[in-house]
Amino acid sequence: MFRHFLDRITRRQLVIGGIILGILAFGSLIAFAVAYYKREALLAATITRVQAAMNRDHQIDLAIGKAYFSGLTTVTFEDVSATPHDRNQLARVDDVAISVKLFPLITGDVKFGRVRARNVRIQLMKKDSISNYDFLFKAPDTVASENSQPAENINMAQAANRMLNSVLYKIPENMELRNFLLTYRDDSIQQRIIIPEADINNGNLTSAVFLNDSKAAWQVSGKLNPNRRQLYIRVHANGDKVALPLLEQKFGLQLSFDTVEARLREVYWANNEFLHIKGEWAVKNLNINHWRIAQTDVAVPDAHAEGEIIIGGNHVELSDKSTVTVKNLEVHPYIRYTTTPDKTYAFSLETPEMEAQDLFDSFPKGLFESLEGIRVSGKIQYKLSAFLDTERPDSVQFDSEMIQKDFKVNAWGNAKVQKINTTFVYTPFENGKPVRDIVVGPENPAFVPLAEISPNLKNAILTTEDPSFFSHNGFVEEAIRSSIAINYKEKAFKRGGSTISMQLVKNAFLNRNKTMVRKLEEILIVWLMESTRAVSKERMLEVYLNIIEWGHNVYGIGEAARYYFSKHPSQLTVGESIYLASIVPRPKTGLYSFNHEGRLKPYMTPYFNYIGNIMARRGLVQADSSGSYGFYTVSLREALRPARPATIDTLQLEVPPTDFEVELNQVRGLLDRIFRNDQQEEENP
Known part of the structure; x- marks a missing residue:
């Protein structure tokens, strides 16, 4: 086929083509000669431009003692330093030689071919709140041009591709690094990382890293092929543990491992629209210890992750x-x-x-x-x-x-989940310290069997804390949805999605250490308890009502009924029950709801109206046309009433200790969603 194509070309066409190629070759030769003749001037102009940009965008003085071409495409820099304005020197290099590949330059890409550097020193320093590296976390001080795109119009795939290229293109095929020193120092910590030598030979990386003057030695090896967008790096310590003492000293995080491996396996475009990045990561004998994670060492003998990130516009x-x-x-x-x-x-x-x-x-x-x-x-x-x-x-x-x-x-x-079916000892904690031991069973005079607790109290608690307790399997997805929505709108963790089962497990089975994994542990135990029916719902509710906090050093409904109203739990009215339900999320603020006469403050009326109406719609109490549902009959026992103020400020009497309206709206949002869905299920069986 190619021969047939050549046969169709005329002699005249060959002559014209040859002339054009000759002109192009001659022009390229002239351009190369001019560039070669002026390369020193071009280099000086480039250095000046880079120095101005570093000064303008990052407030860094970049000083270069000497810069010259030491080969056709190799530039050598001597006595290079970088110093942020009004800060300590950040970096210094005695000499570095960089060769740049020619062909990528035609398309405007800068790819390193070979790098040789000697005596590289980088020092990160922080004193009080001032550091010499804070520019890394600031946006450049440049004014956006009129043609710059808004952030929402940036093509994420193209931006990620440019960022990836900017990193990969700076990885040389060959490198000789000698005497590299990285130090970190702040008011209380000092760390040193020394790399006597690091080499890349045709993409093969070998290096030794010494931490704090040979107190630890790591071996770093790998295969780097940036042209094919493939990288592999392995870190180990010749049979010892690789540890990161800076994390422990700075954040209290003890972290060590035998070996860690990371691989960038493949980067490619799909349909010229989606950027695919495939990679993997593996670690051997990882040990983690931090009080926010767990109270003991967490050991992961072997873990592996293999993933693909897809980036579109x-x-x-x-x-x-x-x-x-x-x-x-x-x-x-x-x-x-x-x-x-x-x-x-x-x-x-x-x-x-x-x-x-x-x-x-x-x-x-x-x-x-x-x-x-x-x-x-x-x-x-x-x-x-x-x-x-x-x-x-x-x-x-x-x-x-x-x-x-x-x-x-x-x-x-x-786990010992079944202990809850018999008498056991519950120890509440406050500020990380045990309060007292409470026997949960008939041996304790304050213990009240479920059958002897007023239905008003049980119904009020179930309505406010867990309306579907007797039908769910430990979790209410609608409650979780509501908590996600509330927490996102508030931009803070304002409400959880805990059921009575989850609150029971948290109090009865888990320690009070607030670690990241405790919630997951709580979920797992609830699933085990509910899915195996190891404990009946009635027993769960009975124990829950007998151990939860209702006030300062007041635990269980037996103590709460006597503490607030001098009553047995079987005698609690609708109003008293709704009040007690209202303080479960904030038990230590319960007494603030009362005035000096022992009556509830007016700000509580919307809560009584809302909860009472829900209970009435569910047939749990009789409907109250006034909407008060016993609000005006609740009377705090006299010994707990606050002193009568010298001058009665009615406004002050109505002010809640917290933003009760916000809390009421959160409760309303959750219960409305739950009962709306229940109603929809009833209408569409």
Whole structure:
């Protein structure tokens, strides 16, 4: 075919083509000669431009003692230093030689071919709140041009591709680094990292890293192929642990591992629209200790993650084909963030069907102390999905499902869930310290069996704390949706989605250390207790009402009824029950609701009206046309009433100790959603 094409070309066409190629070659030669002749001037102009940009955008003085071409494409710099304005010197290099590849320069890309650097010193210093590296966390002081795009119009895929290229193109194929020193010093901490030599030979990386004058030695190796967008790096310590003492001294985080590996496997475009980045990460014998995570060391013997990030014009996502593996546990996470037209967040998590015991065996040792030693049988599979549109947070979606086949608990181990079925000792904590031991059972005179507690109190508590307690399996998805919406709108954690089952487990089975994993441990124990029916709903409610806090050193409904009203729990009225339900979320502020006459302050009336109407609609109390539902009959026992003020300020008497209206709106939002859905289910069976 090619020969046939040549046969069709005439002699005249060949001559014209040859002339054109000759002109182009001659022109290129002249351009090269001019560039070569003026390269020193071009280099000086480039340095001046870079120095001006560093000064203008980052307030850094970049000083270069000498700069010259030491080869056709190699530039050598001597006595280079970078010093932020009014700060200590940040970096200094005795000499560095950089060769640049020619062909990428034609398209405007700068790719390093070979780098040689000697005596590189970087010092990060912070005194009080002033550091010589704070410019890294500030936007450049440049004025946006008229043609600059708004942030929402930026193509995320193209921006990510440019950022990735800017990193990969600066990785040389060959490198010789000698005597590199990195120091960090603040008011209380000083760290030194020394790299005597680091080499890259045709993409093969080898280096030794010494921490704090050889107190620790790490080996770094890898294979770097930036042209194909592939990287592999491995860090280990020749049989010892790799530790990061700076994290421990700075943040109290003890972290160490035997080996960690990271790989950038593939980067490619799909349909010239979506940028795909594939990679993986693995760690051996990871140990973590931080009081916010867990109270003991958390040991992960082997963990591996393999993922794919997909970036489009207006979104970035972690593909659902991504996999995280810990022992025999395999999890497929999915995350998606979209910027336009509205900011949205999507998240899902799924496991394949697996042996139930594999789940518990895969938990890192020290993570869930209460679940150690548990033995189960059967198969399980978990699915979770959530979606939040920031413009419509009340429409948040949340679904969670644990699929079980022949699941049962053969041995509870440390969990000891069944202890709740008999008399046991409960120890409440306050500010991390035990208050007193409380016997939960008939041996305690303050203990009240469920049958002897007023239905008014039980119904009020169930309405406000967990309306579907007797029908759910430990979790109420609508409550979780509502808490997500409230917390997002408030931009803070204002309300959780805890059920009575979850509150019971938190109080009766878990320590009071507020760690990140305690909530997950609580969820797992609730699932085990509810799914196996290890404890009846009636017993759960009975124990719950007998251990929760109702005031300062007031625990259980037996103590609460006598403390506030000098009554037995069986005698509580509708108004007294609604009041007691109102203080469960904030028990230590309960007495602020009363005036000197022992009557409730007026700000409580909307709460009584709202909760009372819900109870009436559910047939739990008789409807009250006045909407007061016993509000005016509640009377605090005389010994607890505040002193009569010398001058009665009626406005002061009405002011709640907290923003009760906000709290009422949160309760209203949650219950409206729950009862609206219940009503819809009844209308559409």
